Structure formats: structure tokens, C-alpha cells
Amino acid sequence: MTSRIHILDDSLISKIAAGEVIERPSSIVKELVENAVDAQATHIHVDIQQGGRRSITLLDDGFGMTQDEVLLALKRHATSKISTLEDLYNIQTLGFRGEALPSIASVSMMTLMTRAREPSQVTGTRVDIEGGRVLKVGDCASAEGTKIVVENVFFNTPARLKFLKSPETEFSHIDTVVEQMALAHPEIGFQLTHNGKKTLSCPLRQDLRQRIHSLYGALIVDQCLSVTGENQGFKMSGLVGRPSLHHGSARNLFFFVNGRAVKDRTLHHAVLTAYETLLMRGRYPEVFLFLELPTDQVDVNVHPAKLEVRFAQSTHVHRFVVETLKRHLQNQGGISVRMVGDPSAAWGDPRGGTPSVAPSFQQPLLGDERGRTPMTPLKIVGQIHETYLLCELPDKLIFVDQHAAHERIGFEALKRQYEAKKILSQRLLVPEIFELKPSLAEILRYYLEDLRRWGLDIDSYGDHAFAIKAVPLLLEDTRHVELVQDLVESMASYELLQPLEKRWNEVLETMACHRQVRAGDLLSPQEIWALLEEMKKTPRAMTCPHGRPVIVEVMFEEVERWFKRKK
Ligand SMILES: Nc1ncnc2c1ncn2[C@@H]1O[C@H](COP(=O)(O)OP(=O)(O)O)[C@@H](O)[C@H]1O
Ligand SMILES: [Mg+2]
Secondary structure, eight states: OOOSOOOOOHHHHHHHHHHHHOSSHHHHHHHHHHHHHHTTOSEEEEEEEGGGTSEEEEEEOSOOOOHHHHHHHTSTTOOSSOOSHHHHTSOOSSOOSSOHHHHHHHTSEEEEEEEOSSTTOOSEEEEEEETTEEEEEEEEOOOSEEEEEEESTTTTOHHHHHHOOOHHHHHHHHHHHHHHHHHHOTTSEEEEEETTEEEEEEOSSOOHHHHHHHHHOHHHHHTEEEEEEEETTEEEEEEEEOTTSEESSGGGEEEEETTEEEOOHHHHHHHHHHHTTTSOTTOEEOEEEEEEOOGGGEEOTTSTTSOOOEETTHHHHHHHHHHHHHHHHTTOOOOOOHHHHOHHHHHOOTTSSSOOOOOOTTSOOSSOTTOOOOSSOOEEEEEETTTEEEEEETTEEEEEEHHHHHHHHHHHHHHHHHHTTOOOEEEEEEEEEEEOOHHHHHHHHHHHHHHHTTTOEEEEOSSSEEEEEEEEGGGTTSOHHHHHHHHHHHHHTSSSOOOGGGGHHHHHHHHHHTOOOOTTOOOOHHHHHHHHHHHHHSTTTTBOTTSOBSEEEEEHHHHHHHTTSOO
16 A cells, blocks of 8 residues: 655755745845845845846845855755854844755746855856756856846746736835845945836945935935934834824834844834824834844744744833834924824723713714704804814714814715716926835836826826826815825735726825815814715714724713713
8 A cells, every 4th residue: 555645855845945935026036135145245236027027137246156055055955154053043144044045946947157256266157947957057257246047937836926916016026125125234235127227226335324315315314313222232223204204004114123124013013102192093104223132132033034033022122112212203293193083092091980981983973773864953062172173962062073074075075076087186386396216106107197087197207206297176285295105105005006996995085184174174064064964974984084083972961970960
């Protein structure tokens, strides 16, 4: 009888291992750039064709490899970076598992040319590999350093190939990876090209501020503060945005731990905690944070693609980051929205002895259970704090956040125009020019035609610059550049580059969020009434598109309990 159990052949084992490390073209770029950094390159050039599906080429001027070394490097678990178990807990390099080269080689056609940085090495080595099989090894003319060309990625793993997205989407992942590496190493020069077009270029020997300037332009740098901190061997440095610089998504939070770009929930949470009272809910800061911790305080061997780390003392790290950031962010002003977002905080804890308010957002606001409009008209008591309208109904008080209501009304108005296929547009007297990060610029260019149908007329204006020429009439008074940046950021989060029509709701929400309340712009009783009516019809009407409540109600019974008239 044949055994049910057998050992897999080497080529299959390699492909399984590769699956963990190499998920998509950007994973290849990440591994190759890491190797170049570990090889002490001063300049790294990445060239991409067709989002990496056709080819990924990486050229570095690092210390290269001898012929023997290359052949070893292509074997699994071959590394020059660690040798003992202790080394694993004291990692100074980006790589350490010896898995990347064989993994990449096993799922692509790879050509490797390299010459070691040693006087004895007069020629270089060239190796051609297909699906992990070495086809040819020989001498070649080569500068010091390494050039690796990876073509037809996943040609022999069709299932993986099927999961690849459009070249634009794949490239935007690649761009993110190169951006992160360029941020982590401002001392190294980086260049990235896609289909022959330069999308990122940073000279060597920069400091962080200069690097961010090269990557994102003056607009961002000027709005950032430098931060530093040190506590019991923990060090932090970086640049963080003033509260006036905020985004609709968390994609501008960059974390680096011991030189490695990571995603980390502890750090993410710590940053948001430090900015808590400075930003509106749903808005995120721009942050470039570099932590240096003793190597025994971080485990980097916890994620196949090394995208995450584990802290030995995460509470300590959290506190360190919050405290350091808060110290720098003090006196930076901003908007305090605690009271607006969380009414119970303003009135004390409902479980405590203090008077309480139960903002029953989920329940029908007006009328009885059957949704009938009450016959008694709404009485407007007044405006408080120049922010809230206080209204009275027979059984309850209603607080309306004017700004949120305004947004909601704007949303409904835009929606009506959109549904009638007639978003009214207003030409700007002077076009507004702005710049975007390269990856975002590509995305915006893709959507320019689409956006015209939404009343937003934007022209491409050089590499990463754009000019806003017309905006929807309802958004005339907004900050147009911020609006467009937010729109592009949410587009960047789409898994596929879908037509905007498919995302109309989100587009309208983003637009509506940018409408500003004009000062002293009191809503008329009719408007409030219309708003309340609309809120009954719209599923998410109880909140503004930012997620803040528009209306908070207080039952009179509750008020009577405050005054001990009722139990
Ligand atoms: N660009 C490069 N320049 C010099 N040496 C390299 C380069 N890329 C890889 N190597 C060598 O090949 C080895 C294997 O690389 P890799 O498979 O990525 O594993 P790891 O980086 O974990 O060691 C490295 O340890 C290094 O010695
Ligand atoms: Mg490596």
C-alpha cells in the first residue's frame, strides 16, 4: 500500500514559501530594495513596466556579490546577515531569513548581474533563472553593485496571477513601498520609473525634512513640526503635521521602527490619542515617526513579509509616543470637538450621579413609532454657543449641530443634482494650483475625465501638479485643494480603479463634508423642519457625513428627573 503521506518536492516547497513572502509585485520591490539597503547602496534605481507584471528592475551600487555568493544566495535559507540564534534577537539589517531571492526566483524569470566591491573582482557574474531553475551562469561586464531583472512574475503560479489588479493599482502599491524606503533612508538616493516615466526622484544625502520635501513638496513640510524624545533607551524622532494638516484617511501615518517601515496598531493608536482633541473625528494627521528601540525590545520575526513587529513592552511604547507627541503638539490650537462628538462627555457619565442625557441616535427621532409627523409644530428656542440650535417639541428638546446639519443638507442637495445628472459648476477666476504625491497624482489623472461630470474641472499641470478650474456651485466657498486631496485619498483606497459612478455616495459625502457654514447662518424653522423630515428618510441621516451626530435629543422626562420632579 502506498503511503498517504509524502514529502513535497523542493520546487513545490519553494513556491509555497514564496506565497508567504511574495504576494504581489510590490512585495518583490520591497525585498529587492531591502537587499540593496543592506548592501550599503548609496543609490537605488527601480524601474517598473506595467505595474510590475511585465518587469521589475532594480539597480544598486552596493557591495555586490561574488559568483560563489550569488549561487548560494539563490538557495533557500542562505543569508549573510545572521548565523546564530542570538543574532535573531539582535537584528541590524532589514533581511535575515534568506528567503527573498529564492522565493522571487521561483515564481518568475530572473536575471541577476552583480560584481562584488573588491579589487580582486574584475568581472561580474550573470545568472539566468526561470521558475527557480538556474539556466545559465557566466561572467559578464558589470559595474560594482547589483542589477536584478524580474520578468513575467507568477507565470508559473496562475492562481496568484489571477489576483493581480490593474497595472495602476499594482504600481501604486509599489510606489508606496519605495516611498516608505525613501523615507526610512534619506541618506540614500532613490529613483522610481514606471513605463519609462519618472515618478519619484530623491538625491542622496538628504535629511528627513529635505526628503519629505522631495517626495511631497513644500506644502507638507511647511506644515510639519520636528519632534524628538528619549526615555530609558527608547528614542523617537520625526516630523508630524500641525493639526491644520489633516486627511480623510489614515494613509499618511508612517511608522518606522529601527529603520523598518511597519504597520502597527499600538503606534497608530498612540498617534491618534495624541491628536485626539486637535482634530475632528474622522480626520487623520500626517505623521512620519521614527522609533529607535534596543533590539531586544522588538521582535521583527513575527510577519512573513516583515511588515509588523512586536514590542516587548507595548504599553511603555504607547505611553512614550503619546507623551512625546503631546508635548510637541501643545499649544498647536486646532478644533476641540469632544463636546460635539460625544454629548455624554459634556454632561457627565450617565452612570454617575450627574444629570444624564441619552442621545438615542438609533431611535426614530420624531413622531410616533409609525413615523407620523407630529401635528404640533416645532418651536425654535434659540441658538447656543453659535453652534447648536435648540428646538422644542412637546415631549423633548432637540439640539441640532448647525454645521453637521449644513453638511447633511449639502449632501442632499448635491445628491438631487447628481441624480438629475446636472451638477452645477462654477468657473474659478484664478485656477488653483496644487501638487500631489506621485502615486496619488497617477490616480487623480486617471479620474480627471470622470470628475468633470461632477462639476470639478481639473487639469494636469506638470509632473505632479494640477490646476483646479471649476468646482461644483454648491462648493464654491470651500477650500478646493483640500477637497480634491480628500477625494483622491478616498479614490486611492478603492481596491480597483472603478468608475466614480460606482462610488457616488462616497464622492458626494466627501464633497458635502467640505461645505462650510457661513457665520451667523441660522437655519430657518422651515429648513430645520425640512431637515428633520429628510432625516427620517435618509438611512444615515442621524449623523453628518463625518459620522458626527447632527441631532441630539433630550426627553423632558429626563429634564424632569434632573430637577427631581420625577423618578
Ligand atoms: N543587492 C544585493 N547586493 C549584495 N548582496 C545581496 C543583494 N541581494 C541579496 N544579497 C545577498 O544575498 C543574500 C540572500 O538575500 P535574501 O534572499 O534577500 O535574504 P536575506 O536578505 O534575508 O539575507 C543576502 O543575505 C545577501 O548576502
Ligand atoms: Mg533580503
